[in-house]
Amino acid sequence: AQSVTQLGSHVSVSEGALVLLRCNYSSSVPPYLFWYVQYPNQGLQLLLKYTTGATLVKGINGFEAEFKKSETSFHLTKPSAHMSDAAEYFCAVTKPSGGGADGLTFGKGTHLIIQP
Amino acid sequence: DSGVTQTPKHLITATGQRVTLRCSPRSGDLSVYWYQQSLDQGLQFLIQYYNGEERAKGNILERFSAQQFPDLHSELNLSSLELGDSALYFCASSGQGQGGYTFGSGTRLTVV
Numbered sequence: 001a002q003s004v005t006q007l008g009s010h011v012s013v014s015e016g017a018l019v020l021l022r023c024n025y026s027s028s029v030p031p032y033l034f035w036y037v038q039y040p041n042q043g044l045q046l047l048l049k050y051t052t053g054a055t056l057v058k059g060i061n062g063f064e065a066e067f068k069k070s071e072t073s074f075h076l077t078k079p080s081a082h083m084s085d086a087a088e089y090f091c092a093v094t095k096p097s098g099g100g101a102d103g104l105t106f107g108k109g110t111h112l113i114i115q116p
Numbered sequence: 117d118s119g120v121t122q123t124p125k126h127l128i129t130a131t132g133q134r135v136t137l138r139c140s141p142r143s144g145d146l147s148v149y150w151y152q153q154s155l156d157q158g159l160q161f162l163i164q165y166y167n168g169e170e171r172a173k174g175n176i177l178e179r180f181s182a183q184q185f186p187d188l189h190s191e192l193n194l195s196s197l198e199l200g201d202s203a204l205y206f207c208a209s210s211g212q213g214q215g216g217y218t219f220g221s222g223t224r225l226t227v228v
Contacts, residue, residue: 034217043118043206043221090159102172103149103161104208104217 002027002093006107014115019078021110023065023091026072033074034092034104035065044090050074051096061085086114119143120220122207128226134195137223141188141209147171148190149210149217150182154203165190197227 007022025031032051036044048059055067065076074091088111092104119142129135141148150162152175161174165184176182179197184190194201208219 036219044208044219045118046217049216092159103164103174104151104159105161106159108158 002031002095002105004091004093004105004107006089006091006110008110009108010111010113012113012115013081015083016080019063019076019081019085019112021076021089021091021112023074023076023107024072025074025091025093027093027095029095031093032096033065033067034094035059035063035074035076036090036092036106038088038090038109040087047076047089081112081114083114083116086112088112118218118220120207120209120218122205122220122223124223125221126224126226128228129197131197131199131227133197133227134193135197135225137192137194137205137207137225139190139192139207139209139220141190141207142211142218145209145211145218146188147210148184148188149208150176150190150192151206151208152203153206153222154200157203159206162192194225199227201225202227 003026005024034049035047048057050057050067058064063078088109090109091107094104121140123138146167149164152160162176164172168184182192204222206222208217210217
């Protein structure tokens with residue numbers, strides 16, 4: 001079975017400061033890892049994903065994440081927070097399989113608050 | 117517009133009733149996934165269909181069922197509804213290969 005732990009249900013940073021959202025996963029096989037963002041009353045938007053290859057993954061809106069197998073982590077970072085980054089962020093894991101991937105297992109989410 | 121269409125956007129119904137949620141996947145995607153998002157349970161994977169066949173089951177209640185039709189759209193049927201079934205229900209689709217999931221904007225179900 002797979003699982004995801006997101007440390008901190010709420011994270012508050014000042015505008016312009018570094019954003020760091022933590023995600024640790026558990027998987028018995030090499031995982032596919034994802035970060036999604038959800039704005040109020042909206043669906044989930046993919047920020048970035050790791051499947052294979054380079055462990056540092058760049059996504060949209062200036063976000064990036066690094067897959068660290070030894071630490072079973074996939075933390076999300078952004079060098080400089082913007083007010084528009086305030087949202088709920090979800091880390092997710094799945095395992096690759098033939099004919100397409102299986103369903104995602106999500107973490108409980110981290111609510112990012114940006115202080116002016 | 118993500119390319120995944122869910123209808124209706126909002127649904128209010130009474131306990132004990134049955135509802136059907138509809139999802140049209142992104143063009144070319146063969147897999148459809150259903151998820152439930154609630155305050156207490158978070159985002160839970162319910163079920164996956166691939167090209168018309170059930171592929172994987174998650175935390176789906178026996179009162180819930182789904183199917184995928186030949187045109188690849190999918191329906192999630194929720195019956196004997198309870199107050200606790202009130203949630204956002206998301207559909208996602210993906211094509212072959214490296215786990216690219218696209219989510220719809222969801223159906224907000226309120227059971228009163």
